[in-house]
Amino acid sequence: MIRNIKFLLLILSLVQLSCNHNKKSEKEIINKEDSKISIEVDDRVQLFRLAYNLAIMDSISPNLRPCKDQFYSKHYLPYKKYSDHPLVQRIAKGDLWNGDLPMLALALDEDLQPKKNLDKSILKSQFDWYGENLDWVSKMLADFKETIDFKTNYKVNFEPLKDSIESNEVTNKLNDFYKTKTNSNLKIYFDPLNKITSRSINFLPKNDSIRRYVLANICEKSDSLETNKILTPKWNETNRRITFHENSHLYTDQLFEKYYSDEFDDKLKEEKFANERTNIDEIIVRGLTAKIIEVNYGKEAGRFEYDRLWSKSKIVFNQLENYYQNEDSSFDEIYQQIMKKLEESYS
Incomplete structure (x- = not known):
């Protein structure tokens, strides 16, 4: 009888172990599947970008004008x-010429109607008049789309870039550096007609499962590109820097709000700092990005990033000397x- 009971307990323990193993395997599969990377050209952003470029093209430096590639030929010139x-x-009146203005289109749904649960104060701070008048933007974009007979038959090959981001284990590197654990999906909005700026998207309702950023289309020799080749963004030093930089904003936003004081903000508005860089959030993230690249890609890569930093960002980089280890x-x-170190540097 005792022998039978022991045998029964052994069987039950093996079943339990099997169940636990299955649960663990199931969890590992779920985690792997949940951590996805998607790259796309968003119709809303491109529609707004088109209007934006038509408004400012003759007024900006040639170095900031879109890459004259196949996408430019098919999705800008005809309009x-x-x-x-x-x-x-x-837009041409110049009320807000920031290169990230077209990204406001992500505050609209697929029918170009304003999304719900948007923080109007954030929209105003980031997009000024346009953020305050999202209903007007919605109506104008819808009318613009109908007027120009907007076409969305994009041809972009994202596979090389996506494969590189996956093989570089971007999320793992960020988690290791920031000493945290996230398993969020990465959603990249590639912006082919934008050579001005990339940026993280933090004005939508918070969703811990998705990190979003807009990636500009950077080319070194815009006029020499072949217009008969499908646009293929690739992983290079520039896109590597942008990827770690814009994702870092999403790791640091809450800390910036926590530690950036009103007193520091008032100090930076003093006339004596009028000619200095005072975007503290950007200063910090640039320094962080350079250090992340050094940690993961070696001293030589880190030195290259350090040399191109703003002087205040070098303060950030140097403060991180012993942090990671x-x-x-x-x-x-x-x-x-x-x-604190940055605030002391403004004296």
Whole structure:
């Protein structure tokens, strides 16, 4: 009888172990499947980018004009005759010429209607008049789309870039550096007609499962590109830097709000700092990005990134000297120290 009971207990324990193993395997599969990378050209952003480019093209430096590739030939040149549209003319007045203005289109749904649960104060701070008047933007974009008979038959080969981001284990590198654990999906909005700026998207309702950023289309010799080849963005030093930089904003946004004081903000508005760089959030993230690249790609790559930093960002980089190797040092602590060091540097 005792022998039978022991045998029964053995069987039950093996069943339990099998169940636990299956649960673990199931969890590993779920985690792997949940951590996805998607890259796409978003119709809403491209529609707004088209209007934006029509408005400012003749007023910006040639170095900031779109790459003259196949996408430019098919999705910009045919629309040049619509520069008199009210949306284009409104932008052309110069109220807000920031290169990230077209990204406001992500605050609209697929039917170009304003999304719900948007924080209007964030929209205003990032997009000024346009952020305050999202209903107007919605109506104008819809009218612009109908007027120009907007085409979305894009041909872009994302596979090389996607494969490189996956093989470089971007999320793991970021988690290791920031000493945290996230398993969020990465969603990249590639912006082919944008050679001005990339940026993280933090004005939508918070979703911990998705990190979003807009990736500009950077080319070194715009006029020499072949227009008969399908656009194929690739992993290079520029896109590597952008990827770690824009993702870093999503890791640091809450700490910036926590440690950037009103007193520091008032100090930076003093006239004596009028000619200095005072975007502290950007200063910090640039320094962080350079250090991340050094940690993961070696001293030579790190030195290259360091040499191109703003002087204040070099302060950030140098503050991180012992952070990564010190297991007892939290990122919250080092971020607070960085903020204090930067504030002391403005004297």
